[in-house]
Amino acid sequence: MLSRMKTLSCLQILTGCTNTEARVSSILKYCNSRCLAVVPQGGNTGLVGGSVPVFDEVIINVSSMNNxxxxxxxxxxxxxxxxxxxxxxxxxxxxxxxxxxxxxxxxxxxxxxxxxxxxxxxxxxxxxxxxxxxxxxxxxxxxxxxxxxxxxxxxxxxxxxxxxxxxxxxxxxxxxxxxxxxxTPPKLSSVNVAFLACKDYFSCQKLLLEAKRKLGEILSAFEFLDEQSMALALSHLEGVRNPLPPSLHNFYVLIETTGSNESYDREKLEAFLLSAMEGGLISDGIVAQDIQQASSVWHIREGLPEALIKAGANYKYDLSLPVEKLYNLVEEMRTRLENLATVVAYGHLGDGNLHLNISAPQYDDAILAQIEPFVYEWTSKNRGSISAEHGLGLMKANKILYSKSPAAVNLMASIKKLLDPNGIVNPYKVLPQSMIH
Incomplete structure (x- = not known):
C-alpha cells in the first residue's frame, strides 16, 4: 500500500507539467523533500543491477522521452x-x-x-x-x-x-x-571484415600491433575469441557456422576496416593479411565478400552472450587489462577450476577489454568460491579494472576498491553527498554504503 501511495503522489504532482525534464524535476523535488529513494530506468539492458530497485524505491523510467x-x-x-x-x-x-x-x-x-x-x-x-x-x-x-x-x-x-x-x-x-x-561521424562507404585464425595468444597480440601500424586510420574494430567461445557459438547459436575450414584453431580474430576508398582499403587490408600470413601470425583466414557474409561473421562474436545464456549458468566478468597479460588470467582460471566449469574468453582486444565467462550446467557455490575474490585480486594486482564497460551497479559497488584507491573513492563519496545529500538517487549503486554515510 505504501508503494502505491508513493506512486499516486508522484502522479499527482505531474499536473501542469508540459515537458519531460520538468516532469522528472517535479518527481525528484517531491521525493527529495520526503527522502523517498528513486531509481532511474531506461532499456534495462545493464548487467550489474544498476537500474534495479533494491527495496521500495520510486522508479523513473525515461522511455517516453524519445525525441x-x-x-x-x-x-x-x-x-x-x-x-x-x-x-x-x-x-x-x-x-x-x-x-x-x-x-x-x-x-x-x-x-x-x-x-x-x-x-x-x-x-x-x-x-x-x-x-x-x-x-x-x-x-x-x-x-x-x-x-x-x-x-x-x-x-x-x-x-x-x-x-x-x-x-x-x-x-x-x-x-x-x-x-x-x-x-556523430560521417558514414564511410568502404567497410571490410576479415575473420582470421591464430595459433596462440602471442600471435593475436602481434597481429594487433601490426594492424595498428599497417592499417592505421582505417582500422575500426579488432575483436578476439578463443576456441571455447567458437565451440559455444557453434553449439548454441542457430545458423552459425565456422567460416574457416574445419581445423583446430586456438584463437580467432575479427578485424573490421572502415574508409572512404574501397579499392585502396581492400588493397591495404589484403597486403596486411599477406604479410601476417608470411610472418606466421595467422594460420588461416577469410575476407567477407559481401554484406551478408560480413554480418554472419559479426554474428559469431555478437551472439556469444546469447550462446552463454543457452548453455546454462554463467558467471560474467567484464575486465580491462594490459593486453600482454590479458589471457594469463584465463589460463589461471582454467587451472583453478579444472573440470568444474568451462572458461570462455572473448572481447575487444583492440582496447584491452576481456569478457571472461565461466559456464556451468548450474550455479554452484564451489565454483563461485574458486572465482571470487581471485578474479578481482588478480585484476587489481595487474592494475586492471574490474569493470571495463558495464559499470558497477549494485553487484560490484562493494568491489570498487579493487580498482580505485580509498582516497579516490572517498572523493567520489563526497561528490555524491554534495549533489545528493539525502542519498535518494539510485542508492546502493556504484559506491559502498559504508563510505557514503
Missing amino acids: VISFDKVSGILVCEAGCILENLISFLDNRGFIMPLDLGAKGSCQIGGNVSTNAGGLRLLRYGSLHGNVLGLEAVLANGEVLDMLGTLRKDNTGYDLKHLFIGSEGSLGIVTKVSIL
Whole structure:
C-alpha cells in the first residue's frame, strides 16, 4: 500500500507539467523533500543491477522521452532525449549519411541516456573512443529537482570545470540524464571484415600491433575469441557456422576496416593479411565478400552472450587489462577450476577489454568460491579494472576498491553527498554504503 501511495503522489504532482525534464524535476523535488529513494530506468539492458530497485524505491523510467531534438548535417551533432533507443538513432543517422560512434549488441533495447550514464563501450571504441570524448553536452536533473543545463554543442569550450563528465559513467547516482548532445561521424562507404585464425595468444597480440601500424586510420574494430567461445557459438547459436575450414584453431580474430576508398582499403587490408600470413601470425583466414557474409561473421562474436545464456549458468566478468597479460588470467582460471566449469574468453582486444565467462550446467557455490575474490585480486594486482564497460551497479559497488584507491573513492563519496545529500538517487549503486554515510 505504501508503494502505491508513493506512486499516486508522484502522479499527482505531474499536473501542469508540459515537458519531460520538468516532469522528472517535479518527481525528484517531491521525493527529495520526503527522502523517498528513486531509481532511474531506461532499456534495462545493464548487467550489474544498476537500474534495479533494491527495496521500495520510486522508479523513473525515461522511455517516453524519445525525441530527436535537432541534427546538424554540417557538424554531425545530434541532440536528443535520453529515452531514444540506440538502434533508432543509428537508423536516423544512417538515413542522413552519419553513424553513431557507439554500437552495442543490445542496441535494439538500450537507450542513449543509459548508454551515457554507464559510459557504454561497445564495438566502435577502438575507432571513435569512449563517450567521454563523443558527448559534447547533456542535461541532467539533480536530486533536489534542479535542472542542470549543460547541453552544449561546441567542440571546444574551456570555461571552468567540465561538469558533464561527472554524469557520464555515474550510473544515475548523481542525477538523471534527460538530454544528450553527441558528436556523430560521417558514414564511410568502404567497410571490410576479415575473420582470421591464430595459433596462440602471442600471435593475436602481434597481429594487433601490426594492424595498428599497417592499417592505421582505417582500422575500426579488432575483436578476439578463443576456441571455447567458437565451440559455444557453434553449439548454441542457430545458423552459425565456422567460416574457416574445419581445423583446430586456438584463437580467432575479427578485424573490421572502415574508409572512404574501397579499392585502396581492400588493397591495404589484403597486403596486411599477406604479410601476417608470411610472418606466421595467422594460420588461416577469410575476407567477407559481401554484406551478408560480413554480418554472419559479426554474428559469431555478437551472439556469444546469447550462446552463454543457452548453455546454462554463467558467471560474467567484464575486465580491462594490459593486453600482454590479458589471457594469463584465463589460463589461471582454467587451472583453478579444472573440470568444474568451462572458461570462455572473448572481447575487444583492440582496447584491452576481456569478457571472461565461466559456464556451468548450474550455479554452484564451489565454483563461485574458486572465482571470487581471485578474479578481482588478480585484476587489481595487474592494475586492471574490474569493470571495463558495464559499470558497477549494485553487484560490484562493494568491489570498487579493487580498482580505485580509498582516497579516490572517498572523493567520489563526497561528490555524491554534495549533489545528493539525502542519498535518494539510485542508492546502493556504484559506491559502498559504508563510505557514503
